[in-house]
Amino acid sequence: MSSATPDRSALGPRRAIYLIARREFVTRIRGKVFTIGTIVAVALLALYAVLQLAVIDRINTTTTFKVGFSGPATALAQPLEAASSSLGFKVHVSDIATDAQGRSDVRAGSLDALVEGTPGAPQAVVKTGIDPTLQAALVALAKQEVLSNDLSAAGLSPAAVESQINAVSVRIDTLQPATAAQLQGPIIGFVMAFALYLFIGIYGSVIGQGVVAEKASRVVEILLSTVRPGQLLLGKVIGIGLVGLIQLGIIALCGLLLTVPTGVLALPGAAIGAVLIGVMWFVLGFILYALMLAATASLVSRVEEVSSATVPVTMLLVVTWLLAYVVAIPAIDAVTGGGAAPHGLATLTTVLSLIPPFTPVLMSIRMAAGEVPLWEGLLAVALVLASIVGVTWLGARIYANSILRFGARIRIRDALRRSP
Amino acid sequence: MAGRVLEIDRVSKRYGSVVALQELSFEVRAGELFGFVGPNGAGKTTTMRIVLGVLAADAGAVRWGGEPITFATRRRIGYMPEERGLYPSMGVTEQLVYLAELHGMRAPDARAASARWLERLGLADRGGEQLQKLSQGNQQRVQLAAALLFSPDVLILDEPFSGLDPVAVDVMSAVLREQADAGISVLFSSHQLELVEQLCDRVGIIRAGRMVAAGSVEELRSGSAPRYWVDAPGAAAGWAEEVLGATVVRVDGSRTLVELPTSTGDQALLQAALATGPVREFRRDTPSLSELFRSVITEEPAA
Numbered sequence: 001m002s003s004a005t006p007d008r009s010a011l012g013p014r015r016a017i018y019l020i021a022r023r024e025f026v027t028r029i030r031g032k033v034f035t036i037g038t039i040v041a042v043a044l045l046a047l048y049a050v051l052q053l054a055v056i057d058r059i060n061t062t063t064t065f066k067v068g069f070s071g072p073a074t075a076l077a078q079p080l081e082a083a084s085s086s087l088g089f090k091v092h093v094s095d096i097a098t099d100a101q102g103r104s105d106v107r108a109g110s111l112d113a114l115v116e117g118t119p120g121a122p123q124a125v126v127k128t129g130i131d132p133t134l135q136a137a138l139v140a141l142a143k144q145e146v147l148s149n150d151l152s153a154a155g156l157s158p159a160a161v162e163s164q165i166n167a168v169s170v171r172i173d174t175l176q177p178a179t180a181a182q183l184q185g186p187i188i189g190f191v192m193a194f195a196l197y198l199f200i201g202i203y204g205s206v207i208g209q210g211v212v213a214e215k216a217s218r219v220v221e222i223l224l225s226t227v228r229p230g231q232l233l234l235g236k237v238i239g240i241g242l243v244g245l246i247q248l249g250i251i252a253l254c255g256l257l258l259t260v261p262t263g264v265l266a267l268p269g270a271a272i273g274a275v276l277i278g279v280m281w282f283v284l285g286f287i288l289y290a291l292m293l294a295a296t297a298s299l300v301s302r303v304e305e306v307s308s309a310t311v312p313v314t315m316l317l318v319v320t321w322l323l324a325y326v327v328a329i330p331a332i333d334a335v336t337g338g339g340a341a342p343h344g345l346a347t348l349t350t351v352l353s354l355i356p357p358f359t360p361v362l363m364s365i366r367m368a369a370g371e372v373p374l375w376e377g378l379l380a381v382a383l384v385l386a387s388i389v390g391v392t393w394l395g396a397r398i399y400a401n402s403i404l405r406f407g408a409r410i411r412i413r414d415a416l417r418r419s420p
Numbered sequence: 421m422a423g424r425v426l427e428i429d430r431v432s433k434r435y436g437s438v439v440a441l442q443e444l445s446f447e448v449r450a451g452e453l454f455g456f457v458g459p460n461g462a463g464k465t466t467t468m469r470i471v472l473g474v475l476a477a478d479a480g481a482v483r484w485g486g487e488p489i490t491f492a493t494r495r496r497i498g499y500m501p502e503e504r505g506l507y508p509s510m511g512v513t514e515q516l517v518y519l520a521e522l523h524g525m526r527a528p529d530a531r532a533a534s535a536r537w538l539e540r541l542g543l544a545d546r547g548g549e550q551l552q553k554l555s556q557g558n559q560q561r562v563q564l565a566a567a568l569l570f571s572p573d574v575l576i577l578d579e580p581f582s583g584l585d586p587v588a589v590d591v592m593s594a595v596l597r598e599q600a601d602a603g604i605s606v607l608f609s610s611h612q613l614e615l616v617e618q619l620c621d622r623v624g625i626i627r628a629g630r631m632v633a634a635g636s637v638e639e640l641r642s643g644s645a646p647r648y649w650v651d652a653p654g655a656a657a658g659w660a661e662e663v664l665g666a667t668v669v670r671v672d673g674s675r676t677l678v679e680l681p682t683s684t685g686d687q688a689l690l691q692a693a694l695a696t697g698p699v700r701e702f703r704r705d706t707p708s709l710s711e712l713f714r715s716v717i718t719e720e721p722a723a
Contacts (some may be wrong), residue, residue, distance in 0.1 A: 011524040013438065019518065019521050020522075140475065164476065218503045218505030219505040220505065220506065221469070221472075221474055221499070221501040221505050222505050222506075222566065223493075223496065223522065225472040225473060225474055225494055226494070226495050226523050228491070240468075355722050404469075404474055
C-alpha cells in the first residue's frame with residue numbers, strides 16, 4: 001500500500017486548523033445568520049440615515065411670512081426683508097392700499113400679518129397669534145427707527161453709529177477645548193459597545209451550536225480520529241470569528257458610508273479610529289467568549305441543551321452590557337459633558353474595564369471617548385491576552401474531555417479531570 | 421504495505437466501576453476481513469474507538485506493523501462509526517472532499533476520489549445534494565465512501581450492514597471483499613452472523629470485554645465436539661445412547677442429532693445406527709456461526 005500512501009506530513013497542525021476554519025467559514029458565510037443578518041442590518045442603517053436626513057431637512061426648511069404693509073409703516077417693509085435672512089426666516093412683503101383690505105386678507109389667510117401705524121410705533125394685525133420671531137423682528141426694527149430718529153435729532157449720523165456698533169464683538173478664550181473625539185466619542189463608543197455585545201453573543205452562540213451539532217451528529221468521532229481536539233476547537237473559533245468580523249466590517253463600512261455624507265457623524269476620522277479599536281476588541285473578546293462558550297457547550301449532547309449549558313457565559317456577557325449601560329456610559333457622558341463624573345463612577349469604570357471578561361466592551365467605550373491613557377490600554381490588552389491563554393488551556397481540556405462523552409450532561413468538575 | 425498486522429494487545433478499559441474491556445487481544449492481518457461479533461455492550465465499539473484513538477485505553481497497546489500506533493498512523497485508518505457521523509446539511513461531495521483533505525489528501529485528488537467512489541456506490545448524480553436529502557441507505561453509502569476515500573491501510577467499520585437493504589448489503593460486501601483483497605486490513609462488527617460467516621476470513625467473538633473465541637469459522641467449529649444427523653426410521657428411542665460418550669442433542673421425527681466426543685469414531689455411531697435397521701441419512705452437522713456464537717456466549721459463565 002505504500003505507493004498509494006499520501007504524504008503523511010501533508011496534514012500539519014496548521015493545515016488541519018486551516019481546513020477546519022475554511023469549512024466553518026464557507027458554511028457560515030452562506031448561512032442565515034450572515035446573509036439575512038447583514039441585509040437586515042444594512043437596511044436598518046439605510047432607513048436610519050434616511051430618517052436623519054428628513055429630520056435635518058425639516059430643521060433647515062425656513063418658514064416664509066407673508067406680511068402686508070399699509071400707510072407710513074410701509075417704510076419698515078424694506079428693512080424687514082433685509083433683516084429676515086439673518087434672523088432665519090423668509091418674508092414676502094406687499095403694499096396694501098387700505099387697512100380694511102389688509103384686515104380682510106389676514107382674515108382670509110392670504111396674509112400672515114398686516115403692519116399699520118407709523119414706523120416708530122407699528123401695529124400688527126394677525127388672525128390668531130403672531131410668530132415670536134416675526135414679532136421680535138418687528139420690535140427690533142421699530143426700536144432702531146426710534147433710535148435713528150433720536151440720533152438724527154441729536155445731530156449724529158445713524159449710519160456711522162450703526163457701523164460702530166456692528167464692529168463690537170466678544171473674544172472667546174476656551175480653556176479646555178473639546179476635542180472632536182470627546183464630542184462624538186460617546187455616541188460612537190456606545191454604538192461600538194452595543195455592536196460588540198451583539199456580535200460576541202450571536203457568533204458565540206453559533207460556535208456553541210456548532211460544537212454540539214458535531215457532537216450530536218457524531219461527525220466529531222471521525223474528525224477526532226484525524227485531528228486533535230484543540231485543533232478542531234481553534235479552527236472553529238477562527239472560521240466563525242472571521243465571518244463575524246466580516247459582517248461587522250460590512251455593517252460598519254455601510255454605516256460610515258451612509259452617515260458621513262449625510263452629516264449625522266461629522267467626523268469620519270474619529271469614527272474610523274473607533275471602528276479599528278472596535279475590531280481589535282471584537283477579535284479579542286470573541287476569542288475569549290467563544291472558547292468559554294465552546295467548552296460549556298461541549299458538556300451536553302443535544303442542540304436543545306446548548307442554551308442552558310452556556311448560561312454562565314451568556315450571563316457574563318449580559319452583565320458586561322449592563323455595566324456598560326449603567327456605569328461606563330454615564331461616567332463617560334459626565335466627563336465629556338464638561339462636568340465631573342458622579343462620585344466614584346469614573347474609578348469604578350476604570351477598574352471594571354480592566355477585568356478581562358468586561359474589558360472588550362467597556363474599553364471600546366472608554367477608548368472611543370479618548371480618555372484612556374496608553375499604559376492602561378496596553379495593560380487591558382495584556383490582561384485579555386493572558387486570560388485567553390488561560391481559557392484556551394481550560395476550555396480545550398473541558399472540550400477534549402467532554403466532546404466524546406455522549407448522553408447526559410457532564411459536570412464541569414468531571415470534564416476538568418483527566419479523562420478516565 | 422503488505423504483511424502489516426493490526427494488533428490489539430491486552431487492551432483494558434473501564435468506565436468508572438464498569439469494566440468495558442479486559443485484556444482484550446486479537447489481530448487483523450493485512451488483506452484479511454475480520455468479523456467482530458458479540459452481544460450488545462460486549463465492548464466492540466469501545467475497542468474500535470480505542471484503535472482510532474478517539475478513546476484512550478487504561479492499559480495495553482495497539483500496534484500497527486509492530487509499532488505502537490501513533491496519531492500519524494491513525495490517519496491511515498478509514499473509520500465508519502456506528503452512529504453515522506457526517507454533516508447533515510453539507511453537500512455530499514463537499515464533505516467527502518473535506519474529510520479526505522483532513523486525512524492528508526490534496527484537494528484535486530480528493531475530488532477525483534470522491535467522484536470515483538460516488539460512481540462506484542451508485543451515487544454519481546447525488547454529489548451536489550445535501551446529505552440529509554438522501555435516503556438512510558444512501559447516507560450509509562456516503563459514510564462508506566468517507567471511510568474509503570483516502571485509500572486507507574486499515575478499515576474499521578462499526579455495524580456497516582445495519583439498516584441496509586439486500587442490494588446495498590451486496591454492494592457493501594463486495595466493496596469490503598475487494599478492499600481486503602487489495603491488501604487492506606478490514607475489521608468490522610456486525611450482528612448479522614450469516615453475513616459474517618459468509619464474508620469473513622476470521623471471526624472474533626467478544627463477551628463482556630474478553631475475546632472468547634477467534635479464528636476462521638472452520639477453526640471455531642473444530643473447537644466444538646462433532647455432531648451428526650442420523651435418519652434411522654426403524655430405531656427405537658434411546659438407540660444412540662448405546663454408543664460410548666454420545667449425547668442426543670435433538671430428535672426431529674425419525675432424525676436424531678447426536679454429539680460425539682472426538683475420541684469416539686463416527687463409524688461406531690454409524691454401526692450402531694445400521695444395527696437398528698435401514699439408515700437413510702448420515703451426515704456430519706456443521707454448526708453455523710450463530711450456533712457457535714450461542715454456544716460460546718452461553719457456555720462460559722460471565723467472568
